[in-house]
Amino acid sequence: MWRRDQPTEGRTPHWSGFTLRASDAKFSDPTQQMDDAMDFLKRYERELAVLATFPGVDTRDLDFGIEDRDVGIQGDVFPSELLLLMGRLNINLGISRFPRLLKDDAEQLRASER
Template sequence: MLASSTLVSHPTLKRRSPYTLTYPHLDRSSLFHPALSGDLTCMSCMFRATGFDFAVDEFLQQSTLIPDSVWHRGEHRLAKRVHEGSGFSMVASQADMSNPPQQVEDAIAFLKANQVELERLQKFSGVERICLDFGIEDRDVAVQCDYFPPELLRLAGNLNIGIEVTRYLQADE
Protein backbone atom coordinates (compact mmCIF):
# COMPACT_ATOMS: atom_id res chain seq x y z
CA MET A 1 0.00 0.00 0.00
CA LEU A 2 1.19 3.52 -0.76
CA ALA A 3 2.05 6.07 1.87
CA SER A 4 -0.76 8.37 2.89
CA SER A 5 -1.96 10.88 0.32
CA THR A 6 0.63 9.73 -2.20
CA LEU A 7 0.59 11.84 -5.33
CA VAL A 8 0.85 10.00 -8.61
CA SER A 9 2.07 11.85 -11.67
CA HIS A 10 0.67 12.21 -15.11
CA PRO A 11 3.51 11.99 -17.69
CA THR A 12 3.41 15.74 -18.35
CA LEU A 13 3.90 16.56 -14.68
CA LYS A 14 7.32 16.85 -13.08
CA ARG A 15 6.63 14.51 -10.11
CA ARG A 16 7.82 10.90 -10.31
CA SER A 17 5.10 8.28 -10.14
CA PRO A 18 5.26 5.45 -7.60
CA TYR A 19 2.79 3.64 -9.87
CA THR A 20 5.47 3.16 -12.53
CA LEU A 21 6.45 -0.14 -10.94
CA THR A 22 3.11 -0.98 -9.37
CA TYR A 23 1.19 -0.73 -12.64
CA PRO A 24 3.76 -1.72 -15.31
CA HIS A 25 1.06 -2.38 -17.94
CA LEU A 26 0.59 1.36 -18.42
CA ASP A 27 2.62 3.04 -21.12
CA ARG A 28 3.45 6.35 -19.49
CA SER A 29 5.23 7.63 -22.58
CA SER A 30 1.90 8.45 -24.24
CA LEU A 31 -0.73 10.81 -22.96
CA PHE A 32 -4.09 9.44 -21.85
CA HIS A 33 -5.88 12.45 -23.24
CA PRO A 34 -5.28 14.45 -26.43
CA ALA A 35 -5.97 17.82 -24.80
CA LEU A 36 -3.13 17.48 -22.30
CA SER A 37 0.33 18.68 -23.23
CA GLY A 38 2.99 20.85 -21.68
CA ASP A 39 3.33 21.71 -18.01
CA LEU A 40 0.39 21.56 -15.65
CA THR A 41 -0.03 25.06 -14.28
CA CYS A 42 -3.69 24.98 -13.33
CA MET A 43 -5.85 21.96 -12.64
CA SER A 44 -9.05 23.55 -13.80
CA CYS A 45 -11.21 20.49 -14.54
CA MET A 46 -10.55 17.44 -12.40
CA PHE A 47 -12.02 13.95 -12.69
CA ARG A 48 -12.59 12.14 -9.38
CA ALA A 49 -13.86 8.72 -8.34
CA THR A 50 -14.47 7.87 -4.67
CA GLY A 51 -16.16 5.37 -2.43
CA PHE A 52 -16.12 4.14 1.16
CA ASP A 53 -15.26 0.57 0.09
CA PHE A 54 -13.61 1.44 -3.25
CA ALA A 55 -10.55 -0.81 -3.76
CA VAL A 56 -8.78 1.92 -5.70
CA ASP A 57 -5.46 0.05 -6.07
CA GLU A 58 -7.23 -3.02 -7.42
CA PHE A 59 -9.06 -0.90 -9.98
CA LEU A 60 -5.95 1.02 -11.06
CA GLN A 61 -3.84 -2.13 -11.46
CA GLN A 62 -5.97 -3.04 -14.48
CA SER A 63 -6.75 0.49 -15.63
CA THR A 64 -5.48 2.65 -18.45
CA LEU A 65 -6.43 5.76 -16.47
CA ILE A 66 -3.41 7.59 -15.07
CA PRO A 67 -4.23 9.27 -11.74
CA ASP A 68 -2.58 12.40 -10.41
CA SER A 69 -3.58 11.64 -6.84
CA VAL A 70 -4.63 8.46 -5.01
CA TRP A 71 -5.90 8.21 -1.44
CA HIS A 72 -7.14 5.45 0.84
CA ARG A 73 -9.79 5.36 3.56
CA GLY A 74 -8.25 6.15 6.95
CA GLU A 75 -5.18 7.95 5.59
CA HIS A 76 -4.35 11.34 7.04
CA ARG A 77 -5.15 14.41 5.03
CA LEU A 78 -4.94 18.11 5.83
CA ALA A 79 -5.84 19.59 9.22
CA LYS A 80 -5.59 16.30 11.14
CA ARG A 81 -8.55 14.86 9.26
CA VAL A 82 -8.63 11.43 7.65
CA HIS A 83 -10.05 10.28 4.34
CA GLU A 84 -13.48 8.76 4.84
CA GLY A 85 -13.19 6.79 1.61
CA SER A 86 -10.72 5.80 -1.07
CA GLY A 87 -10.36 7.29 -4.51
CA PHE A 88 -8.30 8.96 -7.16
CA SER A 89 -8.30 12.11 -9.21
CA MET A 90 -6.84 13.09 -12.53
CA VAL A 91 -6.79 16.06 -14.86
CA ALA A 92 -9.58 16.22 -17.44
CA SER A 93 -8.61 19.68 -18.71
CA GLN A 94 -5.64 21.97 -18.28
CA ALA A 95 -7.51 24.97 -19.67
CA ASP A 96 -7.27 28.06 -17.53
CA MET A 97 -9.99 28.62 -14.93
CA SER A 98 -10.96 31.75 -16.86
CA ASN A 99 -11.73 29.62 -19.95
CA PRO A 100 -14.73 27.39 -19.13
CA PRO A 101 -15.61 26.73 -22.82
CA GLN A 102 -12.18 25.14 -23.36
CA GLN A 103 -12.56 23.12 -20.15
CA VAL A 104 -15.87 21.79 -21.48
CA GLU A 105 -14.34 20.91 -24.86
CA ASP A 106 -11.44 19.11 -23.15
CA ALA A 107 -13.80 17.28 -20.77
CA ILE A 108 -15.83 16.01 -23.73
CA ALA A 109 -12.62 14.76 -25.36
CA PHE A 110 -11.60 13.12 -22.04
CA LEU A 111 -14.93 11.29 -21.73
CA LYS A 112 -14.80 10.09 -25.34
CA ALA A 113 -11.15 8.99 -25.14
CA ASN A 114 -11.71 7.04 -21.91
CA GLN A 115 -15.29 5.83 -22.39
CA VAL A 116 -14.57 2.09 -22.13
CA GLU A 117 -12.52 2.50 -18.96
CA LEU A 118 -15.05 4.87 -17.42
CA GLU A 119 -17.80 2.31 -18.08
CA ARG A 120 -15.70 -0.25 -16.20
CA LEU A 121 -15.15 2.25 -13.37
CA GLN A 122 -18.86 2.99 -12.89
CA LYS A 123 -19.54 -0.75 -12.49
CA PHE A 124 -16.56 -1.39 -10.19
CA SER A 125 -17.48 -2.50 -6.68
CA GLY A 126 -17.32 0.20 -4.02
CA VAL A 127 -17.41 3.22 -6.34
CA GLU A 128 -20.03 5.62 -4.99
CA ARG A 129 -19.27 8.96 -6.60
CA ILE A 130 -17.72 9.91 -9.92
CA CYS A 131 -17.55 13.53 -11.01
CA LEU A 132 -16.01 16.12 -13.26
CA ASP A 133 -15.16 19.17 -11.16
CA PHE A 134 -14.87 22.35 -13.22
CA GLY A 135 -12.71 24.93 -11.46
CA ILE A 136 -14.04 28.27 -12.66
CA GLU A 137 -12.72 31.69 -11.76
CA ASP A 138 -15.21 34.15 -10.29
CA ARG A 139 -15.71 36.97 -12.74
CA ASP A 140 -16.36 40.50 -11.57
CA VAL A 141 -19.97 40.48 -12.78
CA ALA A 142 -23.37 40.75 -11.12
CA VAL A 143 -24.50 37.37 -12.47
CA GLN A 144 -22.10 34.64 -13.54
CA CYS A 145 -23.39 31.93 -15.88
CA ASP A 146 -21.44 29.05 -17.38
CA TYR A 147 -23.00 26.77 -19.97
CA PHE A 148 -22.68 22.99 -20.12
CA PRO A 149 -23.78 21.70 -23.54
CA PRO A 150 -26.02 18.65 -24.01
CA GLU A 151 -23.13 16.60 -25.44
CA LEU A 152 -21.18 16.89 -22.17
CA LEU A 153 -24.25 16.22 -20.06
CA ARG A 154 -25.23 13.22 -22.19
CA LEU A 155 -21.75 11.68 -22.12
CA ALA A 156 -21.37 12.25 -18.39
CA GLY A 157 -24.90 11.11 -17.61
CA ASN A 158 -24.54 7.89 -19.59
CA LEU A 159 -21.44 7.11 -17.51
CA ASN A 160 -23.09 8.11 -14.19
CA ILE A 161 -20.62 10.98 -13.84
CA GLY A 162 -21.79 14.05 -11.95
CA ILE A 163 -20.90 17.63 -12.84
CA GLU A 164 -19.53 19.89 -10.13
CA VAL A 165 -18.47 23.54 -10.29
CA THR A 166 -15.89 24.92 -7.87
CA ARG A 167 -15.59 28.69 -8.01
CA TYR A 168 -12.31 30.41 -7.21
CA LEU A 169 -11.62 34.05 -6.48
CA GLN A 170 -9.65 35.86 -9.16
CA ALA A 171 -5.93 35.89 -8.54
CA ASP A 172 -4.44 39.31 -7.84
CA GLU A 173 -2.38 40.43 -10.78
Protein backbone atom coordinates in the same frame (compact mmCIF):
# COMPACT_ATOMS: atom_id res chain seq x y z
CA MET B 1 -5.10 8.33 -5.08
CA TRP B 2 -6.40 7.87 -1.56
CA ARG B 3 -7.90 4.97 0.36
CA ARG B 4 -10.79 5.00 2.75
CA ASP B 5 -9.78 5.53 6.39
CA GLN B 6 -6.05 5.85 5.56
CA PRO B 7 -4.63 9.26 6.55
CA THR B 8 -3.25 11.32 3.68
CA GLU B 9 -2.24 14.97 3.51
CA GLY B 10 -3.50 15.60 7.04
CA ARG B 11 -6.96 14.17 6.44
CA THR B 12 -8.59 10.79 6.85
CA PRO B 13 -11.08 10.27 4.02
CA HIS B 14 -14.16 8.14 4.51
CA TRP B 15 -14.04 6.89 0.92
CA SER B 16 -11.46 5.75 -1.59
CA GLY B 17 -10.77 7.73 -4.73
CA PHE B 18 -8.38 9.29 -7.16
CA THR B 19 -8.02 12.44 -9.20
CA LEU B 20 -7.53 12.72 -12.94
CA ARG B 21 -6.89 15.92 -14.86
CA ALA B 22 -9.23 16.20 -17.84
CA SER B 23 -8.07 19.68 -18.86
CA ASP B 24 -5.11 22.00 -18.49
CA ALA B 25 -7.19 25.05 -19.42
CA LYS B 26 -7.13 28.06 -17.11
CA PHE B 27 -9.88 28.77 -14.58
CA SER B 28 -10.74 31.78 -16.73
CA ASP B 29 -11.51 29.56 -19.76
CA PRO B 30 -14.43 27.29 -18.85
CA THR B 31 -15.36 26.75 -22.51
CA GLN B 32 -11.96 25.19 -23.19
CA GLN B 33 -12.28 23.12 -20.00
CA MET B 34 -15.61 21.77 -21.27
CA ASP B 35 -14.16 20.96 -24.71
CA ASP B 36 -11.18 19.21 -23.12
CA ALA B 37 -13.42 17.27 -20.73
CA MET B 38 -15.58 16.10 -23.63
CA ASP B 39 -12.50 14.87 -25.49
CA PHE B 40 -11.24 13.13 -22.31
CA LEU B 41 -14.56 11.39 -21.65
CA LYS B 42 -14.85 10.21 -25.25
CA ARG B 43 -11.25 8.99 -25.31
CA TYR B 44 -11.58 7.01 -22.05
CA GLU B 45 -15.28 6.16 -22.22
CA ARG B 46 -14.76 2.39 -21.99
CA GLU B 47 -12.46 2.63 -18.97
CA LEU B 48 -14.76 5.13 -17.24
CA ALA B 49 -17.77 2.87 -17.89
CA VAL B 50 -15.97 0.06 -16.03
CA LEU B 51 -15.32 2.43 -13.11
CA ALA B 52 -19.00 3.36 -13.05
CA THR B 53 -19.88 -0.21 -12.03
CA PHE B 54 -16.77 -1.08 -10.04
CA PRO B 55 -17.62 -2.41 -6.52
CA GLY B 56 -16.73 0.04 -3.76
CA VAL B 57 -16.73 3.13 -5.98
CA ASP B 58 -19.37 5.32 -4.40
CA THR B 59 -19.07 8.47 -6.47
CA ARG B 60 -17.52 9.83 -9.59
CA ASP B 61 -17.25 13.60 -9.99
CA LEU B 62 -16.02 15.82 -12.78
CA ASP B 63 -15.17 19.15 -11.21
CA PHE B 64 -14.70 22.35 -13.19
CA GLY B 65 -12.61 25.05 -11.55
CA ILE B 66 -14.07 28.34 -12.73
CA GLU B 67 -12.77 31.79 -11.93
CA ASP B 68 -15.24 34.39 -10.66
CA ARG B 69 -15.81 37.10 -13.24
CA ASP B 70 -16.45 40.75 -12.50
CA VAL B 71 -20.14 40.62 -13.45
CA GLY B 72 -23.41 41.04 -11.60
CA ILE B 73 -24.59 37.52 -12.38
CA GLN B 74 -22.21 34.79 -13.46
CA GLY B 75 -23.54 31.91 -15.50
CA ASP B 76 -21.87 29.11 -17.39
CA VAL B 77 -23.77 26.78 -19.71
CA PHE B 78 -22.61 23.19 -20.09
CA PRO B 79 -23.25 21.54 -23.47
CA SER B 80 -25.96 18.90 -23.44
CA GLU B 81 -23.61 16.45 -25.19
CA LEU B 82 -21.17 16.72 -22.26
CA LEU B 83 -23.95 16.30 -19.69
CA LEU B 84 -25.42 13.28 -21.52
CA LEU B 85 -22.03 11.58 -21.66
CA MET B 86 -21.42 12.29 -17.98
CA GLY B 87 -24.86 10.89 -17.14
CA ARG B 88 -24.25 7.74 -19.17
CA LEU B 89 -21.01 7.24 -17.23
CA ASN B 90 -22.70 8.04 -13.91
CA ILE B 91 -20.40 11.04 -13.35
CA ASN B 92 -21.58 13.98 -11.25
CA LEU B 93 -20.99 17.60 -12.30
CA GLY B 94 -19.06 19.75 -9.83
CA ILE B 95 -18.23 23.43 -10.09
CA SER B 96 -15.56 24.93 -7.85
CA ARG B 97 -15.47 28.69 -8.01
CA PHE B 98 -12.25 30.57 -7.42
CA PRO B 99 -11.80 34.26 -6.75
CA ARG B 100 -10.21 36.16 -9.59
CA LEU B 101 -6.63 37.06 -8.78
CA LEU B 102 -5.69 40.62 -9.35
CA LYS B 103 -2.48 41.15 -11.29
CA ASP B 104 -0.53 42.01 -8.12
CA ASP B 105 -1.92 38.94 -6.31
CA ALA B 106 -0.96 36.66 -9.21
CA GLU B 107 2.58 38.06 -9.30
CA GLN B 108 2.97 37.55 -5.53
CA LEU B 109 1.68 33.98 -5.82
CA ARG B 110 4.14 33.18 -8.61
CA ALA B 111 7.00 34.74 -6.63
CA SER B 112 6.13 32.66 -3.54
CA GLU B 113 6.17 29.45 -5.61
CA ARG B 114 9.79 29.97 -6.74
